[in-house]
Amino acid sequence: MGTIETQPRSVSQTEQWEKCGYQFYLKRVERVTPRPAAWSHQGTAFHSAAEAVERSGRTMTEEEAVQLFSDQYSVLVNKSMREEPNLGRWMTAMKKPAGDDINDRYRMGQEQVRRYVQWSQANQPSFVTVKNSKGEEKVGLELYFKVELGGVVVRGYIDQLPLEPDKSTRVRDLKTGSTKSRFQLETYKVAAEKQWDLKVYKGDWYQGKKHGLTRPLDLSEVTEEQVAARYVAMDQGVKAGRFEANPGFDCGFCDVSHACSFSRAR
Template sequence: MSLDEAHEVYRESYTKHTNRLCEETPRWDYWFSSGPYHGEADIERRHRLGLEQVTRYVHYYTVTAPQEVVWTTPAGDPAIELGFEINLDGVPVRGYLDQVTTCPARPTPWPRDLKTGNLPGDAFQLAVYAIALLLNYGISVTIGDYWMGRSGKPTLPYALTEWTVERVTEEFHQMDAAVRAGRFEPKPEPAKCRFCPVQASCAYAAA
């Protein structure tokens, strides 16, 4: 796919989903702001930023690192938005993996998550994907990374060897127990609360 074709796919998708959201919430003052950008102005700004990130993505895989390619599953499917279901000792987990990447220098495929915004605080998401690849395909993953749309390149690899099946299972069991008990401990942070849809009604809101 050429850059122009990729831009066109983005424009069509952005327009389609923005129009859908406008029908659901036609009043701009009800839309979340992004810093000084409100409603309609933010829609135009994000459209431009999205095109810039598409450009960086295409450039990375065609110029910077053409040797990095999407892994193909044994069934012949490209591992893009790869759905998975795993059972962690009684807790079912379902998700989608953005990409599984491979290259000659690293013959073992690794999970890559695409980020258009900020870098996550830890490697837990990548660890879950690594366990999914192990349980579903028998692939022992030792690293993973995030591809950052703002910079147009991946992060340094995150080591995932300490994220064993047992450790990831324990994390999900703790989350499952908390949900069943209705225990949702507040962890207010201005940067997070600002984008929370219920912050206006939350006693713990820090935004």
């Protein structure tokens, strides 16, 4: 099974194993090449643009941010097209032809970036500053963390750590699609408190689709033990070789369904 037994865990690994252990196995143990999806390139390019806007102190204009998105999206799509030239194998929602999906997400992503810049300029979020392991000051944008939870090493990146009026910190995740993970925000809260000694009581999502924030999620009661328990269960399951298939609705969004004999994808 190689290094999968010992490598650090993440939110996505854990949620994937919980939803369908066989998908985890195909992707991370068998290393099946996933089918490309324009939605993932849209998300990556949107994150890059939003980060650049904030790192510029909001001096980056809408046009510059949109250009950054467009350039990165094009690079990512072109790379995927070289790797999988058969657009019929790309993943799309509602059986939309992949060519249309690629074009639609290009325009949708540009609009989402434009509206993010407007939102950010109107709301002027400010972000916490922390010190990394080398003592260097880092602003709370795409911050890398690595913490031990219940004896399991967990790592990831926190999209944004905005400051609250009471000097506590919020954890924020940026989304271009509809899926939201409470477990992700819970992990960020625990990691931010553990690694940088911050106080985190709330979390939220910036939703590119709706051009604004969700209502804040109360994270004040979330404990390290609660969050750790899910990582420990997943870690033990992987080490024990438990990769149960869970065929169902999610097969339609599974990028390794082509290699799965249990698939219910249509």
